[in-house]
Amino acid sequence: MINLEEQLKNPVWYSLKETHKKFAFEYNGVQFYNPDICTFGAFFDETKTEKASNEHIKTTDEFFYVSEHQTPLIDDTKISLAKKTDGCQMVLNKLTDVEITEDIVLLDESFIDEIYNLVWLVMPGYYRKRTFEMGNYYGIIKDGKLVSIAGQRMQTNLFIEVSAVVTHPDYTRKGLAKQLIVHNTKEILKTNKTPILHTNKGNLAIGLYEKLGYELTRDMNWWLYHTK
Incomplete structure (x- = not known):
C-alpha cells in the first residue's frame, strides 16, 4: 500500500484510486472526479494531460488540475487557463x-x-x-x-x-x-x-x-x- 506521505503528494489521485473510486473518470492515465461531484483532476505524467483534458472538457465547462509541482500541458485551441491558485497543504x-x-x-x-x-x-x-x-x-x-x-x-x-x-x-x-x-x-x-x-x-x-x-x-x- 502507498504510504501516507506519498498519498499526500497527490491527494486527488489517491482519493480516486481508493475511497472515491466510484466517482472516477479516467482518460489516458489522467484521473478526474465526476464533474457532478467535484471539479478536481490529477496526474503523474503531464505529457498525458493534453489529450485527457480534451476528453474531459466534453463533460463539463471547467475543471481544476491539482498538483504540487507539475504544470499540466493543455491544448490552448480548445481550453484556456482561467486562473492558477497558489495553495498549501x-x-x-x-x-x-x-x-x-x-x-x-x-x-x-x-x-x-x-x-x-x-x-x-x-x-x-x-x-x-x-x-x-x-x-x-x-x-x-x-x-x-x-x-x-x-x-x-x-x-x-x-x-x-x-x-x-x-x-x-x-x-x-x-x-x-x-x-x-x-x-x-x-x-x-x-x-x-x-x-x-x-x-x-x-x-x-x-x-x-x-x-x-x-x-x-x-x-x-x-x-x-x-x-x-
Missing part, C-alpha cells in the same frame, strides 16, 4: 483541545441546498451540490437556519480532508468555525485516519488552523481551466 500534528459549547449536528441530505447556498455565499466557485456525497458534513443551526459548516472532501484509507469551512457573514467572530473544525477533526481521528486540509497561501485562516494543531507541509496548487 496542512496536516494535523496534535489537536488543540477546544471546549465545544455549540450544538453541532451531522447534516443529512435535507440540508444539501442550504449547504450549497452557504458555500457559494462565502466561497463561490468550486462547490457542487453532489460534493456532499464525498464525506460527512457538520453544521451549527441558529435562528432556524444553517449558519456554519465544516465538511469532508478528499479521502483515502489513510487521510480525510477537512473542507468547506464556512460561516455566514452575520455569524462570524463567534468561534463557530473553530468548534466545527475541532469536532470534524475528532471525528476523523476516530476512524484512525490523518486529518488534512488545503487552503490558499496567505489565507488569514492559516493562523487559526495552526493554533488548532495543523502544520503547513507543502504547496498544493490549483489550475482552473475553461472550455473556449
Whole structure:
C-alpha cells in the first residue's frame, strides 16, 4: 500500500484510486472526479494531460488540475487557463483541545441546498451540490437556519480532508468555525485516519488552523481551466 506521505503528494489521485473510486473518470492515465461531484483532476505524467483534458472538457465547462509541482500541458485551441491558485497543504500534528459549547449536528441530505447556498455565499466557485456525497458534513443551526459548516472532501484509507469551512457573514467572530473544525477533526481521528486540509497561501485562516494543531507541509496548487 502507498504510504501516507506519498498519498499526500497527490491527494486527488489517491482519493480516486481508493475511497472515491466510484466517482472516477479516467482518460489516458489522467484521473478526474465526476464533474457532478467535484471539479478536481490529477496526474503523474503531464505529457498525458493534453489529450485527457480534451476528453474531459466534453463533460463539463471547467475543471481544476491539482498538483504540487507539475504544470499540466493543455491544448490552448480548445481550453484556456482561467486562473492558477497558489495553495498549501496542512496536516494535523496534535489537536488543540477546544471546549465545544455549540450544538453541532451531522447534516443529512435535507440540508444539501442550504449547504450549497452557504458555500457559494462565502466561497463561490468550486462547490457542487453532489460534493456532499464525498464525506460527512457538520453544521451549527441558529435562528432556524444553517449558519456554519465544516465538511469532508478528499479521502483515502489513510487521510480525510477537512473542507468547506464556512460561516455566514452575520455569524462570524463567534468561534463557530473553530468548534466545527475541532469536532470534524475528532471525528476523523476516530476512524484512525490523518486529518488534512488545503487552503490558499496567505489565507488569514492559516493562523487559526495552526493554533488548532495543523502544520503547513507543502504547496498544493490549483489550475482552473475553461472550455473556449
